[in-house]
Amino acid sequence: MKRSGRLLSALLLVIVLMFTAILPACSGKNNEEAQSGSTPAPGTEGMSTPGASEAPSEEKHDPVTLKLITWNNTYQELYDKFHAKYPWITVEADLVSGADIDNTIVERIAALESAGTPADLAWLVDFTPFLKGGLLEDLKPYMDRDESLKNVKLPEGFFESMEIGGKRYAIPFVDVPMWVLVNKDLLDKYGLEMPPNDWTYDDFRRMAKAATDPVAGEYGLTNNSLFAGHFTTAMAVANGSAPNLAYMNEDLTQSILNSPAVLADIKWMQELMTKDGSLPGYKKSAELGGSVDKFINGKTLFDIGGDWVLEPLSNEAKFQWDVLPFPRGKVKQSTYHIYGPIALLAGSKYKDAAYKWISFQFEMEAQKWKIDHGANASVISDELIAYIDQSPLWQGKNTSAVKLTKDMGSIAPGPTIPAFSEYMWWQPWVSETILDGKDPSSVIPLVEAWNKKTLQLRDEVSK
Template sequence: MKLGKRFIRHYRLASLIAIIALLPLLGACSGGGSGGNASPSASSPPASSSPAASASESPSETPDAEREPVTLTVLAWFIGPNQALFDKFHEMYPWITIESNTNIDKAVVNNVIAGEKADLVFLDAGLSQWLSGDLLEELTPYIEKDPRIQGAVIQDGFMDAFKTGGKQWVLPYADIPMWVIVNKEMLHKYGLEMPGLDWTYDDFLEMAKQATDPAANDWGVSGMIDEFTNILTMANGSAPNYRYMNEDRSASLANTPAVLEDLKWSQELTTKWHVRPSDIEREKLGMQGDPVEVFLQGNSLFTLGADWYLETLKKADFEWDVLPMPVGKAKQATIHQTGLISIPKASKHKEEAFLYLSFLFSNEAQKTMIENGSGSWVQDQELHNYYAQAPVWQGKNVDAVRRSSEICCYSPDASIADLVTLVDTVNGPIASMITKGGDFSSRIPAVEAYNLKAAETRKALGW
């Protein structure tokens, strides 16, 4: 990314920190964790879940007014919309205050190793270093006796998506599905109509071709490179998981014929169909930089979106809307960017810290996420309806937002060994080749080297 581009950049010192902020960051392909069971039908709202746990289900039965004040410190690169969640939590549990420390030393784990006070941490580079240093509290015992999490209606396999080596070290702190942003003025200009929720990648390509006129500096696609291609491989069934990973997230499949074919299809948006400008053209046309900022120039039909772009999109002087990712050969898929949160073993307030993790499964927290433009991982009729009530989605294609929230797949970063190595040596160079050209089979040795290193790391950690 890049841990997904923005996701990894955040992992690598937050050069594109907005993604982690909103990541800030679960279900799975065709229905389970990131490894796949059936997801709920977008046409059938999820059944109502049991009521969210109340304050009486917090650490003890002591009345709120008699509790000793507790301040939790969270270590993170960037807080962003998570502050609204902190505020809602404090409203529900007024004796607990959450303060943030964003003065990070290259990676959050370094602050913990240095002994800084921390009760909650937003992980920024996978689990390998954390577990090798025995730095995290195992969450399984807390989860098993928490009535709110146990009572929440979630997709089968959801919790398993965040297990590593059979243990639960992390939970998500945000669910950010990605979707397609469409320029409706470009649609009208080229005589196109908004497609339905079940549009396909063939539909996507044909529409992009019709809206491309290099002589007029009009293009079908802005950006849509690595995350888009990752999603394509999942939709086509070429890779079960995000980052081109296999079923149990132990190895990259970027050296397999099916994934290589999908990489070529994505590359040909530039090299064959020319619906996306080449790097040289982008430089000449002043279309470099963030693809959504380029989209705001008004001459691109499609780009990839997520909640961290909503503030930027307010600057648009044309009408835009949202579509779900297209349907592939196997299924309809997106990627839910899910930031990982955990409790350091050295925390002096583990009970209260876990109460925050439990709170994230409440309808109050899930509504706050929806208000921020994110998704809801709890399946509940009230939450299903709430998308239409959230101000951020007024006047937009709410059904597309719901569909994006309900389809698979969730980011499996918690169980990917040597995540930074994967991003830097395998996925980063692949993303570059998508727009620059080149033979993807040349990357096979790098894929094989990563897979060997990952196997060694997993064995050493007992995964």
């Protein structure tokens, strides 16, 4: 019996020593994965796969907090969904604001790095300020070994749209379409019917004029600068006046905002104020105390907007409303889309964890969340198309229009165009022309100066 007891004690001692040797090794591996700021070379043996489709490991992970620099504070619910899948990773929004948003983000990146707490992810508008400082990580190696993306169907050229020189510095994490918003109560009041989804710009103009009654303080169009900044540029594409949004040429190297065809489209929109009176303009709006500046006030038949206005309308509007795609032009029908670029920052200490957030954007859970909040699903899937009819946001609405806008769109350019953020002056300029009667020809020297600058910067970036 004593001998058996000694053997048992020895055996237990061996087992304890084995676990004592194994546990530190596992712990060290976890710490390295959670804290390392380096990216293993593709094909490295033993590397962790960054794809967000991985099931959370049963192994212990040190907690990671990712700093995402953004100007939007409406994504907390999606951050929480991501955290539920990866309990050791928390996404923390670092909010910034300002007119020169990209340079503000660059300054924020520098400040956080100086403090020893570098940011991990950032939303972008224009790549130019980030490329000069080498601030962006190339996402292509991560995505090439991301098994979760290999079975995801996306629009042709979706990821490639944000490549420069073979490097993928960002990806579109959201597709925000825009619609014409319709006040159905005013349709009824003025004896108008909800038009079909293939309506035309002439239909749009006729209906706006028919629903204008200055005595009642009601107008066909909301006095929204987005009619100038977004609607008119989509009309130029639909009419064949410009091949791309933002009045850009075919290869996105020059603005053609000063071309006769584009200026004719802008003049057409200006006449909605100067001739028809259906667009109030700045002066009339001031006289009315701003009542026609917001669609939710119920004083206007049409407005345009995207995901940022849909939930407030659902919760607060005291009238029936619906959506339509932008009208059909002389050549085609095109609705304005905004791709939101997100980048992984080169200074991140947690690159694998940060990439998991990027990959998570293309999983069904995240895609459905975006539909519920007014965005398109980027992923091409029958399940996601069917989900539009189930989404609480779209109950009782023109869901056929919502489905059409996924493929009936022009994508707003920008990130890969040098000095594009400086070109954003075109939006206030068009607004002043349409809403304040500014002379359209005043744009010519502005376009010429910017065209020269963007070509110079393009040469510098390519060197």
